[in-house]
Amino acid sequence: MNKTPTKKAARARPLPADRETEQRILDAARQVFIRRGTAGARMQDIAAEAGVNQALLHYYFRSKERLSGAVFQQLASRLFPALIQTLGGEGSVDEKVDAVIALYLENLSRNPFLPGYLLSELHHHPERLPQLLAAATGTEPGKVLARVFGKLGDQIEQSVRAGTMRPISVEQFVANLISLCVFPFAARPMLSMVFGMDDLEFARFIERRKTELPEFFRNALRP
């Protein structure tokens, strides 16, 4: 009687039950959703990729909607919490810039299709934005963001007053930083073709950015 997990077990998750199958399904779903997007993905393809049949997907996740939500949640929380934490941390502005660039270029090199997937999902399903914020900040997203950007904004202001940085709003600062880190991955198919780069050359292209981007960004704000 204690070994009859209902469908709710997946949500409450009191015991691993048979974590293995659920995990295999989630892994397969991630691959398919990243490649085809939520609308383009087929449950049958996910089942095949996981090596199980389609009914089992519904046994564990009830619906395509919930499965895609779980994948989105998992992937979003792979990128955003670390960013918020870094930007709101204790380092100097320069240290934060270096940390964010290193974090993103390293992380995205291992997951090169993540930005394309996330941007595409947010473009077509903006209703998932709250879910993203919750994954990035925990409870009270508004307060966390206000604190993080408030603090970073103060640091920038201090640098400006000290004469070591040109004036810039914290929003433009963050937008520029993230743009330079993320866009080349989001536009990878385009850039690769336009520049005639194969996978290896693209990897080298990113490798060079790891050293050049910090200089580029710091220089841009040098007085």
Add this chain to the structure above:
Amino acid sequence: MNKTPTKKAARARPLPADRETEQRILDAARQVFIRRGTAGARMQDIAAEAGVNQALLHYYFRSKERLSGAVFQQLASRLFPALIQTLGGEGSVDEKVDAVIALYLENLSRNPFLPGYLLSELHHHPERLPQLLAAATGTEPGKVLARVFGKLGDQIEQSVRAGTMRPISVEQFVANLISLCVFPFAARPMLSMVFGMDDLEFARFIERRKTELPEFFRNALRP
């Protein structure tokens, strides 16, 4: 006998025939495809948006595949040819930077969802890349790109030797420039929510970039 346009007329386009309906369908398709993506769009929604019935969509465009292709082509050629032309033109490097930033921020302000749509399409349908290149460069894409980037690369090298610019490869140069222009639009839903900007505030955010981005970019490459 001269007023019996077959389905092929849409391709050959010898006479406007009844351009009006075809155009209304194309406009409707553009709206729906931009919002939902190729996989998420429904022919019925496009028909409703155009104020016609579904059968007429197939009369003019034969299939969803062809219709989405036509939309993609049209939207891609709204962005890329001007970029190639500007980068390959006769101006100095600084003039090209200013022109590209002005061109993109102005253009994308009027079509804020274009980057999200194009990146999403290229992510899920990389097989359309050749179509994009053809739209951007005409025939012989390889040669055109080699000429454009060759020329721009030479200009950069000259500036570097003259001591007015820090060394940078033409690929990193272009990637940085386009990243800073395009990414904020592609990530607009995310940025808007994270920064707590409504539509008007986002417009002002972009307005400020029009003046700040040229300085930012030029500064970044100042020796």
Add this chain to the structure above:
DNA sequence: GTCTATATGTTGATAGAC
């Protein structure tokens, strides 16, 4: 927990009247 078989609802596409 996992499977096969099937119900149910959409969706792209076509036939044929006008």
Add this chain to the structure above:
DNA sequence: GTCTATCAACATATAGAC
């Protein structure tokens, strides 16, 4: 050219055996 009606294929979801 434009419409109504309908088909055939597919996709999600469920029922029920094991």
